[in-house]
Amino acid sequence: MLKRIVIGYVSLSLASSITWADTSVEKRIVSEVKQLVPSSQQLLVDAVNINSGTMNFAGVQAVGVLFKQEYDKLGFETQWLDGSEFGRAGHLVATHLSKSHPESTKIMLIGHLDTVFAKDDDFQLAHQVGEGRIAGPGITDMKGGDVIMLAALQALHRVGLLTQLNVKVVLTGDEESSGRPLTLSKQALVEAGRWADIALGFEDADGDINTAVTARRGSVSWTLQSTGNAAHSSQIFTEKVGYGAIFELARILDGFRQTLSDTPLLTFNPGLIGGGTRLQVSDASTLESFGKRNVVAQIAMVKGGIRAASAEQLAEAKVKMLEIVSQHLPQTTASLTFDQGYPPMQHTPANQRLLEMYSQVSVDLGYKPITAVNPRNAGAADISFVAEYVDMAIDGMGLMGGGGHTKDEVADMQTFAQNIEKTAVLLYRLSTTPVRKAR
Numbered sequence: 147m148l149k150r151i152v153i154g155y156v157s158l159s160l161a162s163s164i165t166w167a168d169t170s171v172e173k174r175i176v177s178e179v180k181q182l183v184p185s186s187q188q189l190l191v192d193a194v195n196i197n198s199g200t201m202n203f204a205g206v207q208a209v210g211v212l213f214k215q216e217y218d219k220l221g222f223e224t225q226w227l228d229g230s231e232f233g234r235a236g237h238l239v240a241t242h243l244s245k246s247h248p249e250s251t252k253i254m255l256i257g258h259l260d261t262v263f264a265k266d267d268d269f270q271l272a273h274q275v276g277e278g279r280i281a282g283p284g285i286t287d288m289k290g291g292d293v294i295m296l297a298a299l300q301a302l303h304r305v306g307l308l309t310q311l312n313v314k315v316v317l318t319g320d321e322e323s324s325g326r327p328l329t330l331s332k333q334a335l336v337e338a339g340r341w342a343d344i345a346l347g348f349e350d351a352d353g354d355i356n357t358a359v360t361a362r363r364g365s366v367s368w369t370l371q372s373t374g375n376a377a378h379s380s381q382i383f384t385e386k387v388g389y390g391a392i393f394e395l396a397r398i399l400d401g402f403r404q405t406l407s408d409t410p411l412l413t414f415n416p417g418l419i420g421g422g423t424r425l426q427v428s429d430a431s432t433l434e435s436f437g438k439r440n441v442v443a444q445i446a447m448v449k450g451g452i453r454a455a456s457a458e459q460l461a462e463a464k465v466k467m468l469e470i471v472s473q474h475l476p477q478t479t480a481s482l483t484f485d486q487g488y489p490p491m492q493h494t495p496a497n498q499r500l501l502e503m504y505s506q507v508s509v510d511l512g513y514k515p516i517t518a519v520n521p522r523n524a525g526a527a528d529i530s531f532v533a534e535y536v537d538m539a540i541d542g543m544g545l546m547g548g549g550g551h552t553k554d555e556v557a558d559m560q561t562f563a564q565n566i567e568k569t570a571v572l573l574y575r576l577s578t579t580p581v582r583k584a585r
């Protein structure tokens with residue numbers, strides 16, 4: 147209840163915040179950003195050239211050290227949180243608490259150090275691919291965003307404004323493949339979320355500089371397993387032998403498709419399947435099955451994922467899926483299990499107001515307004531674990547480009563300088579907004 151009242155105050159304060167901003171100060175911020183762009187671009191290339199595939203712990207840590215040094219220079223208190231308890235490299239947390247303005251808005255900035263490109267991937271180094279375009283593994287997802295938030299803070303430092311900021315930076319080492327259990331791997335994010343009033347994410351989102359993310363769908367994995375009676379295939383469909391595990395699995399999957407595929411903002415996908423007489427699960431992405439075409443299948447399995455716009459939508463879908471599973475074909479059984487997964491970042495009026503404030507910054511700096519990304523086009527991300535704890539959150543403030551998660555990942559470097567400017571000015575405006583006073 148208290149949290150709801152606070153949201154009201156936050157929005158009132160933010161609505162009037164633009165009048166608090168001093169345009170001459172903002173001009174100084176922008177001119178500092180322009181001077182910082184070359185060194186920031188060099189830092190970005192250095193970060194990209196260190197392989198930091200999620201499971202290359204030494205590489206993830208090395209990227210962490212690179213950023214830790216920069217935050218140390220800015221006077222942040224930095225901490226490397228070891229990830230051995232959840233099977234990953236760990237996270238970097240950097241905190242700056244204002245002595246002069248202890249009550250100013252608490253802002254959390256979210257990035258990640260890891261990429262999807264493993265140590266033995268062919269795609270390892272940054273290289274220029276044309277005017278203002280640099281290709282590189284993880285350049286937009288999301289080392290670019292990591293450098294954008296740092297450069298914005300460096301610009302504010304140079305203008306002497308960092309002293310009035312309460313800010314916590316969390317750079318995780320396992321965004322692309324979360325450590326388990328999630329309660330441990332996401333603990334640093336959740337703790338910072340509980341501390342913060344506002345969360346800003348620097349993912350590249352849909353790659354469009356004129357959009358940002360106010361809502362992300364949750365993402366959960368599921369496993370469906372069926373069993374049947376092994377017998378000679380000539381006896382299938384008889385009362386004694388029944389339909390076998392593969393027909394049961396096919397019935398269920400088609401039931402999911404027929405019942406749920408029209409639900410707005412809900413998607414689900416079977417991504418891996420196996421079945422036969424024997425089945426072995428080697429790891430999360432590998433099934434090995436053995437069977438004969440003249441033997442009724444004894445076991446079958448499919449692994450998939452489901453994405454939903456809200457916790458309610460996911461719960462409703464689960465009920466329908468379990469109902470479909472329970473209508474077994476004769477002489478078969480089946481079970482469906484869900485993992486914990488990523489919670490949804492729900493669209494809220496407060497997130498919309500933060501987006502409007504960001505859009506106003508963009509327009510005031512001479513750029514285009516910013517609109518919300520359709521949640522259908524936004525994957526799950528670390529901010530999803532934080533959104534429920536803060537008053538306002540947006541994501542997608544990072545370096546734009548295309549080809550994320552592929553060897554064609556390319557950054558549009560024009561968006562680099564622009565988004566550093568926008569971030570720096572937004573942080574300044576948020577810091578001058580008396581959110582805490584309103585409470």
Ligand SMILES: [Zn+2]
Pocket residue numbers: 258287288321349350
């Ligand atoms: Zn990412």
